[in-house]
Amino acid sequence: MGDLGEGLSHYQKQGFCSFHTPGHKGRQEFFNGSDFLGFDLTELPGLDMLHSPSGIIAKALKKAAEIFGAEETFFLINGGTVGNQAMLLALEDTADKRVVVERSCHRSVMSGLVLSGLKPDYVMPIVHPDFNLPLGFNLEKQEILWQEVSACHVTYPSYYGTAFDLSELLSERTCLGFNTPVLVDQAHGSHYLSPLFPPSALKLGADLVLNSCHKTLSALTQSAMLHVQGARVSRTRLRQSLELLQSSSPSYLLLASLERAGEFALDLWRWDCLKEAVEDLHRKVDMCFRILSPKDVGAYGIHAVDWSKILINTYPLGVPAPLCVEYLREGFGIEPELWDEENILFMLGIGNTPEDVRWLTKGLESLIHFAPSMSFIKSKNRQEMARGLIPPLPYPHLSPREAFLAHKRQIPLKESLGHIVGETISPYPPGIPVVVMGEKMTHEVLSMLLAAVEERWQGWDSFESQTIWIVEED
Numbered sequence: 001m002g003d004l005g006e007g008l009s010h011y012q013k014q015g016f017c018s019f020h021t022p023g024h025k026g027r028q029e030f031f032n033g034s035d036f037l038g039f040d041l042t043e044l045p046g047l048d049m050l051h052s053p054s055g056i057i058a059k060a061l062k063k064a065a066e067i068f069g070a071e072e073t074f075f076l077i078n079g080g081t082v083g084n085q086a087m088l089l090a091l092e093d094t095a096d097k098r099v100v101v102e103r104s105c106h107r108s109v110m111s112g113l114v115l116s117g118l119k120p121d122y123v124m125p126i127v128h129p130d131f132n133l134p135l136g137f138n139l140e141k142q143e144i145l146w147q148e149v150s151a152c153h154v155t156y157p158s159y160y161g162t163a164f165d166l167s168e169l170l171s172e173r174t175c176l177g178f179n180t181p182v183l184v185d186q187a188h189g190s191h192y193l194s195p196l197f198p199p200s201a202l203k204l205g206a207d208l209v210l211n212s213c214h215k216t217l218s219a220l221t222q223s224a225m226l227h228v229q230g231a232r233v234s235r236t237r238l239r240q241s242l243e244l245l246q247s248s249s250p251s252y253l254l255l256a257s258l259e260r261a262g263e264f265a266l267d268l269w270r271w272d273c274l275k276e277a278v279e280d281l282h283r284k285v286d287m288c289f290r291i292l293s294p295k296d297v298g299a300y301g302i303h304a305v306d307w308s309k310i311l312i313n314t315y316p317l318g319v320p321a322p323l324c325v326e327y328l329r330e331g332f333g334i335e336p337e338l339w340d341e342e343n344i345l346f347m348l349g350i351g352n353t354p355e356d357v358r359w360l361t362k363g364l365e366s367l368i369h370f371a372p373s374m375s376f377i378k379s380k381n382r383q384e385m386a387r388g389l390i391p392p393l394p395y396p397h398l399s400p401r402e403a404f405l406a407h408k409r410q411i412p413l414k415e416s417l418g419h420i421v422g423e424t425i426s427p428y429p430p431g432i433p434v435v436v437m438g439e440k441m442t443h444e445v446l447s448m449l450l451a452a453v454e455e456r457w458q459g460w461d462s463f464e465s466q467t468i469w470i471v472e473e474d
């Protein structure tokens with residue numbers, strides 16, 4: 001085996017308890033009957049074609065549309081990423097128009113702007129003061145210029161499981177009499193199929209809805225779905241966009257896993273059992289951390305909270321989040337989805353069991369017990385510690401596409417203040433850009449990048465040499 005295979009094998013042998021994607025959590029039960037090698041096939045007689053389905057794929061798509069409540073569903077084999085790109089590329093009537101985009105969206109939306117040439121009209125998030133994270137936005141304070149935009153693209157829920165009031169946005173569009181499409185990145189909410197969770201964007205009336213089914217459902221990594229209803233977005237253009245962006249040799253393993261994920265998504269009892277265990281976790285450790293919970297609804301633009309994302313702020317405990325993560329990984333084999341300087345996100349998927357959540361509860365209780373011997377942040381200035389915070393957002397000087405196509409050169413990062421940045425840089429996960437290509441480098445972004453110590457950045461060509469691409473200005 002080569003290095004990659006050895007690395008995977010070594011990781012797997014450690015047997016971590018997964019609180020990260022994929023949602024199947026390595027449980028065989030979701031794949032019983034699947035023959036991994038035998039099913040790795042291509043468009044052979046009787047196996048249909050993803051880009052022009054009329055046989056078994058068409059039937060699976062129809063069934064998925066019924067399960068998720070769409071008029072039509074497309075299977076995606078390049079993740080939610082290609083869904084965001086295709087949604088923007090499919091828009092018509094875009095000349096001289098912009099598209100409403102949340103500035104705290106995933107970087108794949110920015111790549112959709114590069115591909116489509118659309119200019120963003122940013123909706124700014126509210127940074128929650130307890131978590132230093134963009135968890136919602138206030139619709140009343142954001143004017144959406146419906147007549148001037150080709151579409152409104154929103155993220156529902158956020159990576160951290162908070163949802164803004166999407167129904168208010170949709171009813172504003174209807175009340176004002178506009179026909180502007182509302183495109184929803186529901187990558188983290190594929191499991192919103194019951195009253196246990198916030199309502200799905202399809203149910204609320206969105207036009208296009210993206211589900212990254214590998215994140216919380218049982219589909220294999222990289223498989224996702226794009227759902228459509230109504231006629232505000234041309235289905236032909238959507239099909240053409242997907243055909244343009246997706247592989248001509250789609251993996252049948254991914255496609256078959258999407259079909260199965262839809263079937264398992266209806267096993268609501270799995271989520272029911274997890275909910276009880278999560279409530280118990282809150283009861284046992286709430287007092288020592290700041291944990292996001294349904295009590296947070298109604299403040300800082302949060303309209304609903306998905307309990308299956310356990311977001312824990314470790315500041316009240318007095319221990320930096322990375323140290324807590326180290327303790328939980330080494331002592332309990334617990335692997336979270338992501339963390340920054342003071343928050344840890346534990347993400348549940350349909351493959352988690354109540355035992356997993358009870359194990360996490362035990363790990364957190366033990367952490368609380370040992371915290372006094374570990375703690376060293378109480379005396380420190382919090383601002384100094386919290387490098388995961390979102391800097392004030394820079395002003396865009398060029399659209400992402402203009403910046404992508406422009407002449408660029410690399411300069412030392414420390415000399416980049418005031419220059420137009422030529423890269424879209426984000427910590428990964430969550431993939432929310434700190435700076436988008438076309439924006440001017442500000443003091444805040446620069447000091448955040450200069451303080452970056454770990455190599456968990458995406459889109460930054462030369463983290464090691466501390467240089468950055470900037471756009472040449474005449």
Ligand SMILES: Cc1ncc(COP(=O)(O)O)c(C=O)c1O
Pocket residue numbers: 078079080081082084105106108155158159185187188212222224429430431
């Ligand atoms: C909000 C959001 N949208 C889209 C994506 C892209 O999805 P995928 O990883 O399936 O390509 C992500 C990935 O993390 C995401 O967080």
